[in-house]
Amino acid sequence: MASSFPNLGRAPSLPSRIVTVDLAETHIGQPETGAKVDFTLPQDIHVRADGVIVQAGTVTLELDANGRGEIRLPCYSSASKPEDWVILVKKHWAPYPYPIRVPAGNTKISLASLEPPVEVSDAMAKFVPTDAVVRSIKEGSQWAASAEVDGGIINLDFTVPPGGTAWPRGGLNTSADLDGLFGQASAGIYRIQTQQIASALGLPSPAPGVLTVQWTRSVSGDDSMHIWEPATGGRFTRRYTGTWSTWVNDSWIKGAITSGDDLDAYSTFAAQGVYRVGTAAEAAAIAHIPTNAPGTLTVTWSGADRAYHEYSCLHGIFIRQLNAGAGWSDWTRLATLADIPDSPTASGPDAGLANSLLQEDFSRRMGGRILTGGKGAVAFRFDHGLAAFQTKVLPLLQARGIVGSQAINSRNWDYPENEGVTPEIVNVWVRDGLVEIWNHSATHTNPTSLAELEREIITGLAELRTQLPDAQIDGWAVPGVNATDPYMGFGTGTSVQDFYQTDAGRMILTHHAVATGHIPGTHRRVLDGRIRQGQHQYTIDSRSITEIKTEIDQAITEKTGLQIMLHPSQLDLEGKLTTPELEEMLDYAVVKQTNGELVILSPYQLMIASSS
Structure with a gap:
């Protein structure tokens, strides 16, 4: 006969159901005689329709010699008080209890099939987004936006300045003031139609392409970014925070290492990527290269003062690491084709x-x-x-x-x-x-x-x-x-x-x-x-x-x-x-x-x- 909670039979309005327990389904090993599972009601359940209280407490189910047992448990119903009640299950061989709710039904149900409930309180439900709508758009002197969550709906309100310019801004010519393109009024996408124009404007990797000017409101109000994407490939960026920074190659394929460069300096986030060394003469002019042979250098950045170099060439694969406070390690040769x-x-x-x-x-x-x-x-x-x-x-x-x-x-x-x-x-x-x-x-x-x-x-x-x-x-x-x-x-x-x-x-x-x-x-x-x-x-x-x-x-x-x-x-x-x-x-x-x-x-x- 299945175990049960006290007073459960006196509450006909609260359905109940037999839950089966099989030790084999818990994946802890072969069935053992005497294994036990505790089922706990952490608080009283008030069944209003019957005027009965099912008392809080614990019922311990001892499994039989085959590692099996049955217990009759109350099925979850929001008609009883409190509305968010659960049953806690504590297997004696497991470290922690977990909550369950038994769904209504006439057949037996396995404990292994009951998932812990995911609780969302009424207060929390107000903030769980289910949809978003633009509630209002009004004109004002500055861009602004606000959002309010109500009953799962995100209500968006926007303030936009009068007029405005379309995001595509047309083409630039050789006389354009590139350094003057910053701030909200300059934001947009500009076409560079020829290599000559790109060269005259001082753009890296001169070629036809697209220049994007981005603006972000800050304390100064003038934080901007240039993103230059030439048709020949790659991506270059620079930032304006009162003055323009130098251009940074943001693409992974970086191109050739400049003659006379020191590889120890290739250690920053901006330096990440793959570089080529085309000839032995070029390699000989580069400081801290592991061997004077053409090849490829891969730079991986992993945090402040931490980086990883891998140089691949016919002489082998060489690696080294930069560790904070310790500097660059020596190059280690890994393998060659030979x-x-x-x-x-x-x-x-x-x-x-x-x-x-x-x-x-x-x-x-x-x-x-x-x-x-x-x-x-x-x-x-x-x-x-x-x-x-x-x-x-x-x-x-x-x-x-x-x-x-x-x-x-x-x-x-x-x-x-x-x-x-x-x-x-x-x-x-x-x-x-x-x-x-x-x-x-x-x-x-x-x-x-x-x-x-x-x-x-x-x-x-x-x-x-x-x-x-x-x-x-x-x-x-x-x-x-x-x-x-x-x-x-x-x-x-x-x-x-x-x-x-x-x-x-x-x-x-x-x-x-x-x-x-x-x-x-x-x-x-x-x-x-x-x-x-x-x-x-x-x-x-x-x-x-x-x-x-x-x-x-x-x-x-x-x-x-x-x-x-x-x-x-x-x-x-x-x-x-x-x-x-x-x-x-x-x-x-x-x-x-x-x-x-x-x-x-x-x-x-x-x-x-x-x-x-």
């Missing part, structure tokens, strides 16, 4: 080509770059330890709407640290969008032959995909192994060369779109939407909560992407991070996200995140 063997022995004919195709497919399925809106980002990775992950970590992630990743070994399901968690359980987590899965090798041991490499990297991936059919497994999470020559020269992937010059690296690239590694200085990542293999993580097993918060704050300041990693099996051991500290860390990140300072992503999303 570094990639013609016939890789273990990974197929062209690991680079295979990986580029996998990256394209990965990016397509992810919907392209993940934009952070100019903010830093953080992602959370967890390596195996599935028992502790299920009981200690996953409930915390679920309660905060965070999707983390699990790095899993396909042949270690029977290890003590994974006790009680089966592939079927993890597959349900995946199906419900709670976790991502990364390949972490088959056995987490050190391979010493090509056959063992293939077992760990390729066979392990195939086995995981069979065990977890709902998982899209795109990533390799490098395992740490205790050996003098880990992974036959690959180690843990501490350089880009490790991925191209070793059999293990080429196998990883051939079969995975993205891969982690231990390249120094990469646990806080440049957010420009480009996939970079071998980036490190920030492991927090033995870190203090203060250290972790400092790293999160640094990612916010730098607008970089922080990859945090934890072994759940280490939680609460002596000298290790505790579960309350993990909860404090997650809450800290959520508060930063709520305040608009940070974005929380999944590890796969972090691989293609962009702050610009």
